[in-house]
Amino acid sequence: MPHSISPESTPAEDSSMPHVNAQPLKSEPSTPSKDIAMSDALSSPEDSKTKVNLEGLFDDEDSDLEFPSSASQIKSEEEPSQPEPFRITSRSTFSDPEIMRAFYQRLFPFRYLFQWLNHNPTPSNDFAHREFAFTLPNDAYLRYQSFPTADLLRKQCIQLLPSRFEIGPVYSTNPRDRKTVRKASAFRPLTKELVFDIDMTDYDDVRTCCTGASICHKCWAFITMAIKVVDVALRDDFGFKHILWVYSGRRGAHAWVCDKRARELDDSKRRAIAGYLELLKGGDQGGKKVNVRRPLHPHLDRSLNILKEHFQTSILIEQDPWAEEKYAHLLQLLPDPTLRAALQKKWDSSPSRPSTSKWSDIDNLAKTGALSKTSKELLEAKQDIVLEYTYPRLDAEVSKKLNHLLKSPFVVHPGTGRVCVPIDTRKVEEFDPLSVPTVTQLLSEIDEWEGEGEQKVQDWEKTSLVPYVEFFRTFVGGLLKEERRGLKREREEGGDEMEF
Amino acid sequence: MIPHDFSRIDPKRRVNLDYKKRQFAKPEFKHQKYEHRLNYYILPPTAEITLEEFETWAINRLKVLSELEACTFRNRTPEETAEYMTSIVNKYLPLRSNSSRGQNLQEERKKDHYSHFILRLAFSATEDLRRRFSRLETMLFRLRFKDDDPRERKDFVSGLKLEWEEVGADEKRELGNELAAAGGVKGEEQEWFKVDWERVPELVEQRRVLLKRGKAYVPQREQISLVVAEFTRRLDEALELTSRALPRLDEDDRLAPILAHLSHSFTSPDAAYSSSDASIDGLSTITANAIDTLSQHFPLCMQNLHMTLRANSHLKHYGRLQYTLFLKGIGLSLDECIMFWRRSFKLMTDDKFSKEYKYNIRHAYGDVGGDANRRGRGYTPYSCQKILTEPLPGPGQSHGCPYRTFTQDNLNALLQRTGVNDKDLLKVVKDDVSKQRYHVACNRVFEWAHRREIKKVKDDGTWSATDLDTIVHPNTYFKRGWLLKHLGDGNAGVVNGGEKMEE
Numbered sequence A: 001m002p003h004s005i006s007p008e009s010t011p012a013e014d015s016s017m018p019h020v021n022a023q024p025l026k027s028e029p030s031t032p033s034k035d036i037a038m039s040d041a042l043s044s045p046e047d048s049k050t051k052v053n054l055e056g057l058f059d060d061e062d063s064d065l066e067f068p069s070s071a072s073q074i075k076s077e078e079e080p081s082q083p084e085p086f087r088i089t090s091r092s093t094f095s096d097p098e099i100m101r102a103f104y105q106r107l108f109p110f111r112y113l114f115q116w117l118n119h120n121p122t123p124s125n126d127f128a129h130r131e132f133a134f135t136l137p138n139d140a141y142l143r144y145q146s147f148p149t150a151d152l153l154r155k156q157c158i159q160l161l162p163s164r165f166e167i168g169p170v171y172s173t174n175p176r177d178r179k180t181v182r183k184a185s186a187f188r189p190l191t192k193e194l195v196f197d198i199d200m201t202d203y204d205d206v207r208t209c210c211t212g213a214s215i216c217h218k219c220w221a222f223i224t225m226a227i228k229v230v231d232v233a234l235r236d237d238f239g240f241k242h243i244l245w246v247y248s249g250r251r252g253a254h255a256w257v258c259d260k261r262a263r264e265l266d267d268s269k270r271r272a273i274a275g276y277l278e279l280l281k282g283g284d285q286g287g288k289k290v291n292v293r294r295p296l297h298p299h300l301d302r303s304l305n306i307l308k309e310h311f312q313t314s315i316l317i318e319q320d321p322w323a324e325e326k327y328a329h330l331l332q333l334l335p336d337p338t339l340r341a342a343l344q345k346k347w348d349s350s351p352s353r354p355s356t357s358k359w360s361d362i363d364n365l366a367k368t369g370a371l372s373k374t375s376k377e378l379l380e381a382k383q384d385i386v387l388e389y390t391y392p393r394l395d396a397e398v399s400k401k402l403n404h405l406l407k408s409p410f411v412v413h414p415g416t417g418r419v420c421v422p423i424d425t426r427k428v429e430e431f432d433p434l435s436v437p438t439v440t441q442l443l444s445e446i447d448e449w450e451g452e453g454e455q456k457v458q459d460w461e462k463t464s465l466v467p468y469v470e471f472f473r474t475f476v477g478g479l480l481k482e483e484r485r486g487l488k489r490e491r492e493e494g495g496d497e498m499e500f
Numbered sequence B: 001m002i003p004h005d006f007s008r009i010d011p012k013r014r015v016n017l018d019y020k021k022r023q024f025a026k027p028e029f030k031h032q033k034y035e036h037r038l039n040y041y042i043l044p045p046t047a048e049i050t051l052e053e054f055e056t057w058a059i060n061r062l063k064v065l066s067e068l069e070a071c072t073f074r075n076r077t078p079e080e081t082a083e084y085m086t087s088i089v090n091k092y093l094p095l096r097s098n099s100s101r102g103q104n105l106q107e108e109r110k111k112d113h114y115s116h117f118i119l120r121l122a123f124s125a126t127e128d129l130r131r132r133f134s135r136l137e138t139m140l141f142r143l144r145f146k147d148d149d150p151r152e153r154k155d156f157v158s159g160l161k162l163e164w165e166e167v168g169a170d171e172k173r174e175l176g177n178e179l180a181a182a183g184g185v186k187g188e189e190q191e192w193f194k195v196d197w198e199r200v201p202e203l204v205e206q207r208r209v210l211l212k213r214g215k216a217y218v219p220q221r222e223q224i225s226l227v228v229a230e231f232t233r234r235l236d237e238a239l240e241l242t243s244r245a246l247p248r249l250d251e252d253d254r255l256a257p258i259l260a261h262l263s264h265s266f267t268s269p270d271a272a273y274s275s276s277d278a279s280i281d282g283l284s285t286i287t288a289n290a291i292d293t294l295s296q297h298f299p300l301c302m303q304n305l306h307m308t309l310r311a312n313s314h315l316k317h318y319g320r321l322q323y324t325l326f327l328k329g330i331g332l333s334l335d336e337c338i339m340f341w342r343r344s345f346k347l348m349t350d351d352k353f354s355k356e357y358k359y360n361i362r363h364a365y366g367d368v369g370g371d372a373n374r375r376g377r378g379y380t381p382y383s384c385q386k387i388l389t390e391p392l393p394g395p396g397q398s399h400g401c402p403y404r405t406f407t408q409d410n411l412n413a414l415l416q417r418t419g420v421n422d423k424d425l426l427k428v429v430k431d432d433v434s435k436q437r438y439h440v441a442c443n444r445v446f447e448w449a450h451r452r453e454i455k456k457v458k459d460d461g462t463w464s465a466t467d468l469d470t471i472v473h474p475n476t477y478f479k480r481g482w483l484l485k486h487l488g489d490g491n492a493g494v495v496n497g498g499e500k501m502e503e
């Protein structure tokens, strides 16, 4: 379970083993620490400056200042030990603490992350009561962190240099105070984005091009297909509008459905959506994985139409799943014994026929009379096969629980060094996971940047992270606009009631 | 809306238990009149009942709910459940329709009403109990809804004033094909309702409704889902409120012990697992090396995990968890268990193993984790019920009960690999499985594999009938199987009452 856990799992009930719940002492806000312990930060002289800064930052989508650029940054942080300017060398790797420090200081878009989670320009409990969980460089896992402002989150990141961090639900009280509340029920998760996790491991039985952690353009098609099918269902069927897809940094993608209506779903409703989208049943020994009734439900019918084309290229040509003797599985999926025997005979004598030919052999032989069932049954069996090889395979457990945590967008994947950037679904076919920038590449880009003019340019603007941050900013802008409309509506409706 | 809730009313006023006083005092509250057989349990009871009624009624309802739960565990179909429950409901909690012209309609409904509220109090204390209670009450409500007199049911539903929008003729025509495909019926032939999809999560989950921009199009015949979902929603809300009011109730020393007792009898099966269950006389301390040999005594679900592990040198998460807990249950110590997994994951580095796997094993044993986990000595080994009600394994996963998760052919092959080759037996097993009687199939295989030993202990009277009752826990399967195969080693009769892990 790489990206997801549920908090407070009770031993007998919860079937998922939780992550490490260790709480190293140095994370405690009250522990004095040489630079930016939280308590210090709250009362530090820079605090007032920070506040002014924050308020200025959050009043609209298009204010101009990101966090101060690197030079002034170092000054305001009073970190003279910081090498200046930071140099990427050929020997630098993304696990170096200095790399992570530079990443959090210069590149991570904390401001938009804050706006995204806070739903409001002014800091509110949507952000302050939100759980963050850090994976520290020593692999300790730090749960129940929370921050009143974006800047405090940023400071904590720079101090602890987490290899990644995850985002959990908004709680009824500040997660840091969870032990001081009198009743257990006073600390409970209230809202969280509806999330989805698609991971290539679930495709291992249909993927022939790569194994394990590696991916290539061919198998990325599985993820592209999944995004297309899930995205349209969430929009057209459930009516959600604010859906953020994020590259998970190695071999998968996450979705964050941010509409208010989605954030407020309880577990049973999350389970309902996961069930609606889930299709493949049965483990490796389960035989046929698709068993759906006819007529196909409109969602499946639409999905099949999307997936049909991909099947021809991404599956038949690129994966060639029934090469050589592997056609046995295909035979197993065909219901007609007469046709099966005829195909078996043909393929036994020429096993090297590519999958595309074998797929058309089915219809060709059926036409010549080797069919004992109806052509409708054959068509349906073929549809089922298309679905088995292309339909999205979700890690449904992640979606079912309000209190699951999921890796934050824009963190660095510790294995690949790639940044978990958003995926623009309007151009989902063009997304290339192998050209997503790595943290070391981005930092070199800053060093190599040669700007001119008076204007201060923020560090991220000097890098190939720009399109991704801008996409995220626009996304967050759209979400905030809708939240404001919602608030206004509520006020007006409330007002009406007052008059009666 | 009438703002009453059971939780907000002082229990002392609601249930006047002082019968001496009662003889003289006039009842302060009026008796409610029950027009409908079905009840959404919105209004709390107001009349007085005796302490004895309080307890008996609650126990009777509890009996019904427990039997309902047992039906889900035995994987009975809704029809089988309805049939099985008829006699039980008639005995403990009869509830007849107006058309039955029964004599005690009001009395029956009162008992139904009161017992529901008493159990609400007893089971609102923890999230877990609330969930379970809500699930079972929903089942009971559905059962009754289905067999209600159609006209009375209609009256009841229209009395609820649930808001749903009818789909007009134009829209019905426009969406004709899609409506038909989603609902499995001809679109224009029946009435449809339009509601926010959140109102019918179970229909959404099973893709039995059309969804458009957040609205679910529900066919008339699925109305039951709407009514049931609304029942559950209101009950869940009420339980939440009750739980917050509970501390006040603790002060009532007459009710508290009864309520505690009720809820305890509802929870105990889970809690009864103890480390003594793990110890088997005559079986020396189990080591990691012994698992391969011992695995011949494992039930099919665990043999499957074991073989998959040996074949792949790996198991996915849920399989690991299921197997780890089983091994813990047979008495494998934490250290040996870690050793077992370490050696089994042949292809993995020590570093990766320590980082990603070891902690989970320790957590399952209660060696790490929060206080509650340590105190409870980790997780309880899974019962058949737990294994049968878990989500089906996905691609690459191998947890669960093979009788349920395997196709017929693969199950046959697996059984034969484990030495089950009797044709007649395989045929009966196939039949069991097709009827979803998975644990029956498993018990059948057990009885076949141990037929000689079972005959012996029955004949010489060393084992009683309860020593041989239906196996409902993988650890019982192992323990009983191992003991039967080692009868000569002086173990006869040592199967004692220790096997009450989970029912």
Ligand SMILES: [Zn+2]
Pocket (backbone or CB within 6 Å): A209, A210, A214, A215, A216, A217, A218, A219, A220
């Ligand atoms: Zn590949």
